[in-house]
Amino acid sequence: MPAPVEKRIIELRKIISENDYKYYVLAQPEITDEEYDSLYKELEKFENSNPHLITPDSPTQRVGKDLTKEFATVKHRFPMLSLANTYEESELLDFDRRVRDGLPAGEDVEYVVEFKIDGVSINLNYLKGKLNTATTRGDGTEGDDVTVNIRTIRSVPLELKNVKNAGQDLSDIEVRGEIYMEMGDFSELNSERAERGEKLFANPRNSAAGTIKMQDPRIVASRPLKIFVYYLLNSKDTSATHNENLLLLKELGFRVNEHHRLCRNINEVLQVCGEYEKMRDSLPYEIDGAVIKVNSLSQQKRLGTIAKSPRWAVAYKFRAKQATTKLNGITWQVGRTGAITPVAELEPVFLAGSTISRATLHNYDEIQRKDIRIDDYVVIEKGGDVIPKVVSVDVSRRKKNSAPTLPPSLCPSCNSTLFKPENEVAYYCENAMCPEQIKGRLSHFAARGAMDIEGLGDALIDLFVDLGYLKSYDDIFELKAKRDELVRIERLGEKSINNLIGSIEECKKQPFNKVLFAIGIRYVGAGVAKKLASHFLSIDALISATEEEVSSVYEIGPSISRSVKQFFSDEHNLKLIKSLKAHGLNFVEEKQVFQENYFLNKTFVLTGTLSKYSRDEATEKILALGGKVSSSVSKKTFAVIAGEEAGSKLEKAKNLGVKVLTEDELINLLKGQQ
Ligand code: IVH
Numbered sequence: 001m002p003a004p005v006e007k008r009i010i011e012l013r014k015i016i017s018e019n020d021y022k023y024y025v026l027a028q029p030e031i032t033d034e035e036y037d038s039l040y041k042e043l044e045k046f047e048n049s050n051p052h053l054i055t056p057d058s059p060t061q062r063v064g065k066d067l068t069k070e071f072a073t074v075k076h077r078f079p080m081l082s083l084a085n086t087y088e089e090s091e092l093l094d095f096d097r098r099v100r101d102g103l104p105a106g107e108d109v110e111y112v113v114e115f116k117i118d119g120v121s122i123n124l125n126y127l128k129g130k131l132n133t134a135t136t137r138g139d140g141t142e143g144d145d146v147t148v149n150i151r152t153i154r155s156v157p158l159e160l161k162n163v164k165n166a167g168q169d170l171s172d173i174e175v176r177g178e179i180y181m182e183m184g185d186f187s188e189l190n191s192e193r194a195e196r197g198e199k200l201f202a203n204p205r206n207s208a209a210g211t212i213k214m215q216d217p218r219i220v221a222s223r224p225l226k227i228f229v230y231y232l233l234n235s236k237d238t239s240a241t242h243n244e245n246l247l248l249l250k251e252l253g254f255r256v257n258e259h260h261r262l263c264r265n266i267n268e269v270l271q272v273c274g275e276y277e278k279m280r281d282s283l284p285y286e287i288d289g290a291v292i293k294v295n296s297l298s299q300q301k302r303l304g305t306i307a308k309s310p311r312w313a314v315a316y317k318f319r320a321k322q323a324t325t326k327l328n329g330i331t332w333q334v335g336r337t338g339a340i341t342p343v344a345e346l347e348p349v350f351l352a353g354s355t356i357s358r359a360t361l362h363n364y365d366e367i368q369r370k371d372i373r374i375d376d377y378v379v380i381e382k383g384g385d386v387i388p389k390v391v392s393v394d395v396s397r398r399k400k401n402s403a404p405t406l407p408p409s410l411c412p413s414c415n416s417t418l419f420k421p422e423n424e425v426a427y428y429c430e431n432a433m434c435p436e437q438i439k440g441r442l443s444h445f446a447a448r449g450a451m452d453i454e455g456l457g458d459a460l461i462d463l464f465v466d467l468g469y470l471k472s473y474d475d476i477f478e479l480k481a482k483r484d485e486l487v488r489i490e491r492l493g494e495k496s497i498n499n500l501i502g503s504i505e506e507c508k509k510q511p512f513n514k515v516l517f518a519i520g521i522r523y524v525g526a527g528v529a530k531k532l533a534s535h536f537l538s539i540d541a542l543i544s545a546t547e548e549e550v551s552s553v554y555e556i557g558p559s560i561s562r563s564v565k566q567f568f569s570d571e572h573n574l575k576l577i578k579s580l581k582a583h584g585l586n587f588v589e590e591k592q593v594f595q596e597n598y599f600l601n602k603t604f605v606l607t608g609t610l611s612k613y614s615r616d617e618a619t620e621k622i623l624a625l626g627g628k629v630s631s632s633v634s635k636k637t638f639a640v641i642a643g644e645e646a647g648s649k650l651e652k653a654k655n656l657g658v659k660v661l662t663e664d665e666l667i668n669l670l671k672g673q674q
Pocket of ligand 1 (some may be wrong): 081082083084114115116117118119120121122137178230231291310313315
């Protein structure tokens with residue numbers, strides 16, 4: 001028999017959880033805030049005097065006190081897929097056709113249509129009815145364990161309700177949903193931040209994403225985050241349909257969006273999508289489309305997934321939202337490559353959840369084509385993640401004496417004469433010592449996906465370039481020697497300089513592929529750098545490779561290989577690399593240790609259409625076993641994997657006597673290595 005105190009604690013937890021549910025999930029509170037507070041205080045009092053009775057599922061334990069240094073990376077038990085996008089009704093009809101083609105002829109297919117909530121996806125694992133972990137999507141295969149932060153969100157149940165009535169084994173389930181912030185809450189948060197002089201969030205989604213990655217759960221708890229859940233994965237048992245799962249999730253105490261509709265066919269789906277689009281502007285939160293899912297879970301299973309998206313679901317994205325505002329001016333920005341891009345300076349206007357005062361104008365050709373002039377009223381558009389853009393001009397509101405916009409002639413940063421290559425749209429500043437270019441290059445070098453130098457942000461780079469401390473990448477590593485001077489610079493101080501010097505030392509640990517990305521070779525993005533690094537294994541091998549050798553790497557095209565060769569034919573760049581080497585940066589790929597297997601050190605070429613894997617997936621699997629993938633067949637090729645409608649590469653393989661494998665043979669070989 002529990003002692004009376006324990007009994008009361010259990011009772012209080014139950015009452016509080018039930019009222020949390022009524023308030024945060026159902027939005028139908030039954031008691032006043034004062035009554036709630038007094039129950040909460042009573043529970044806290046009993047728990048404080050009986051700490052051994054505190055359990056993690058107590059409502060008082062939602063907010064932890066410890067800071068999270070780094071979130072642990074965890075592999076998802078079931079990959080977190082993304083959805084293919086459609087924009088037109090015809091694409092939805094194609095989706096329906098593909099679904100029915102993937103199932104036995106004559107089988108009926110029902111769909112469920114839901115809102116596509118514009119937030120951050122989350123995976124919740126409940127073990128024996130209690131919240132166990134909450135993980136972000138990450139790259140779909142593994143994400144961050146953000147449980148401490150998600151627990152603070154009151155609409156996330158710590159314990160499931162009505163498990164016994166569910167009629168299925170729910171002892172180990174995953175629930176997927178979206179963490180989001182309402183637009184009103186977002187504006188309020190941003191105005192508080194503005195008052196405190198803090199950086200503003202760009203939109204509600206970024207603000208939700210930023211919040212769930214915060215180190216202090218107490219701050220997370222103070223932010224108005226909410227959840228809608230939309231998918232249940234039960235490895236032990238199953239319902240028959242997705243619609244039943246949505247109802248079940250509601251019974252279990254989750255917040256499920258009230259707008260979901262069961263449709264008997266694709267025509268009904270189209271109609272519901274239209275209805276949902278009309279509702280968009282009257283909702284307190286942002287949706288960027290509708291999600292259409294096959295209702296039968298057995299059909300979902302049989303349809304399976306392709307690449308990173310399920311075949312049984314699709315997103316229907318709504319048209320981008322537009323607004324009209326005045327163009328106050330055009331700023332010409334100098335990028336790190338010297339390319340000059342025009343930016344529209346706008347009269348601030350609220351659009352799709354945030355205030356917009358700048359938008360991209362792409363390039364001068366676009367300005368000319370749309371005849372965009374200063375003081376014009378322009379239509380701007382924001383679609384999905386993209387930066388807002390100017391789409392057209394309302395000519396009827398044009399001022400009488402306005403003049404067409406002229407192309408830039410001098411660099412706005414260094415005043416040098418600009419140059420326009422014949423086959424390009426951009427104008428270029430060709431002065432490699434142009435301060436804006438230098439700043440752009442350094443900012444790219446220090447950025448997160450590159451050398452990741454914490455503390456070396458744009459403001460500090462601007463200052464150091466203006467004061468003459470930084471001109472090129474290697475100057476960063478000389479800052480250490482100038483420590484005494486730097487600490488005397490106003491606003492900086494000893495502590496921040498010490499931290500900066502620490503993170504500069506730390507960045508020397510970045511692997512070769514990040515260094516290769518950081519040095520800013522044109523067209524060599526993070527993905528290309530990874531491919532080049534794992535193929536050539538060292539900068540020396542890359543420098544001495546021919547253009548053909550570079551372009552034979554899988555997915556490396558001629559413009560990349562030309563640009564790589566051009567970069568390394570410049571004496572300055574070779575000198576720079578020598579200097580960075582001397583500073584201890586990694587220019588050699590750390591050898592991965594692979595177990596002896598069929599694929600190790602062999603070069604494969606993929607050709608034709610693969611049906612079970614995407615090319616990227618097949619490539620990834622071969623690389624993961626230490627094999628190589630090339631895009632051209634030569635005598636060095638070990639085998640060609642020929643999918644459907646393979647053409648000239650297959651021919652060449654046959655002529656050279658290179659082994660040819662089918663996709664199924666590849667799959668069997670891969671299976672044999674696991
Ligand atoms: S279902 C395999 N349903 O959209 C099915 N997703 O690109 C996975 N999202 O990552 C998702 N509302 O973050 C689903 N009602 C909804 C959704 C939804 C928003 C997000 C989710 C997902 C992305 C798909």
